[in-house]
Amino acid sequence: xxxxxxxxxxxxxxxxxxxxxxxxxxxxxxxxxxxxxxxxxxxxxxxxxxxxxxxxxxxxxxxxxxxxxxxxxxxxxxxxxxxxxxxxxxxxxxxxxxxxxxxxxxxxxxxxxxxxxxxxxxxxxxxxxxxxxxxxxxxxxxxxxxxxxxxxxxxxxxxxxxxxxxxxxxxxxxxxxxxxxxxxxxxxxxxxxxxxxxxxxxxxxxxxxxxxxxxxxxxxxxxxxxxxxxxxxxxxxxxxxxxxxxxxxxxxxxxxxxxxxxxxxxxxxxxxxxxxxxxxxxxxxxxxxxxxxxxxxxxxxxxxxxxxxxxxxxxxxxxxxxxxxxxxxxxxxxxxxxxxxxxxxxxxxxxxxxxxxxxxxxx
Ligand SMILES: Cc1cc2nc3c(=O)[nH]c(=O)nc-3n(C[C@H](O)[C@H](O)[C@H](O)COP(=O)(O)O)c2cc1C
Numbered sequence: 292x293x294x295x296x297x298x299x300x301x302x303x304x305x306x307x308x309x310x311x312x313x314x315x316x317x318x319x320x321x322x323x324x325x326x327x328x329x330x331x332x333x334x335x336x337x338x339x340x341x342x343x344x345x346x347x348x349x350x351x352x353x354x355x356x357x358x359x360x361x362x363x364x365x366x367x368x369x370x371x372x373x374x375x376x377x378x379x380x381x382x383x384x385x386x387x388x389x390x391x392x393x394x395x396x397x398x399x400x401x402x403x404x405x406x407x408x409x410x411x412x413x414x415x416x417x418x419x420x421x422x423x424x425x426x427x428x429x430x431x432x433x434x435x436x437x438x439x440x441x442x443x444x445x446x447x448x449x450x451x452x453x454x455x456x457x458x459x460x461x462x463x464x465x466x467x468x469x470x471x472x473x474x475x476x477x478x479x480x481x482x483x484x485x486x487x488x489x490x491x492x493x494x495x496x497x498x499x500x501x502x503x504x505x506x507x508x509x510x511x512x513x514x515x516x517x518x519x520x521x522x523x524x525x526x527x528x529x530x531x532x533x534x535x536x537x538x539x540x541x542x543x544x545x546x547x548x549x550x551x552x553x554x555x556x557x558x559x560x561x562x563x564x565x566x567x568x569x570x571x572x573x574x575x576x577x578x579x580x581x582x583x584x585x586x587x588x589x590x591x592x593x594x595x596x597x598x599x600x601x602x603x604x605x606x607x608x609x610x611x612x613x614x615x616x617x618x619x620x621x622x623x624x625x626x627x628x629x630x631x632x633x634x635x636x637x638x639x640x641x642x643x644x645x646x647x648x649x650x651x652x653x654x
């Protein structure tokens with residue numbers, strides 16, 4: 292049985308499985324395995340987006356890929372990082388300095404996106420311009436979806452994709468004219484809303500009208516994909532699945548944590564970005580949960596506050612603190628596999644599940 296739905300023809304792919312990652316190697320492997328890759332470029336400078344898109348275009352040999360940006364309207368105009376650092380509350384700076392001391396976090400030797408940039412409307416505009424001029428086949432947006440950006444992407448010939456976590460957002464996306472809606476539920480890794488995937492997807496399908504919907508959040512097995520189709524989605528969108536792929540090549544300390552994790556080992560925390568974000572549970576999230584910890588700052592200030600210590604944690608692999616976004620589907624990713632092996636597993640399981648359902652209901 293060939294696992295296909297109308298979205299495959301619409302997007303030019305073999306399987307209705309979409310994947311978001313911040314790794315070019317994952318994107319290329321996913322395209323070659325028959326899925327639809329969407330590169331998370333929210334942590335890339337405009338210059339990096341241009342270069343990354345070019346590499347993907349070359350290595351994917353004509354297969355389609357998307358670029359995803361985060362464009363929250365709540366982020367302001369200030370671009371002077373030093374000025375923002377000076378304005379951060381001393382209590383928060385002391386707390387972060389205390390963590391660095393307690394866990395012996397050395398300074399990073401290399402700058403990172405967050406230690407050299409600050410999210411601002413100007414940066415978003417430049418990231419968007421780089422995305423529109425790139426060879427990406429689609430533009431996806433999450434955490435903010437200014438309707439004029441959707442219009443501009445369409446004018447540049449891009450397919451448009453919007454990630455939503457509530458029915459009213461689906462209506463907004465539909466009115467803005469998006470081509471594809473991703474219904475992303477509470478189970479998901481990354482920034483997420485409070486509605487569980489099982490409750491959310493059919494509501495979004497109903498609100499979306501003729502626009503195809505993908506289910507996201509908690510998809511780790513083919514049974515989830517079969518269930519997503521039953522809920523009215525035309526496919527699925529996964530993020531956590533790729534973190535333990537060989538191509539992602541995260542640090543050993545982080546990979547081991549992810550491989551061992553169960554669905555109980557993730558939690559929603561504001562400590563990453565100032566917005567609710569599902570992360571793998573670590574001493575990082577636990578320290579911010581403590582009663583005497585300060586309340587995380589709103590986006591973009593939390594990431595300005597924590598950029599240096601996070602850079603140090605990642606570069607020096609500080610085991611207790613190292614973390615990434617991850618969803619409850621982490622329970623299904625317990626061994627290092629290639630992206631192609633993950634795709635083959637998901638497709639095989641989905642076909643088995645659909646056959647089981649047919650047998651179960653055939654009387
Ligand atoms: C490590 C990680 C980083 C993510 N970064 C982004 C991002 O930059 N933009 C975005 O739209 N979604 C991001 N997401 C969310 C995914 O797009 C997707 O909706 C989610 O992972 C689906 O749920 P799952 O994690 O259960 O597969 C991220 C998810 C993870 C796990």
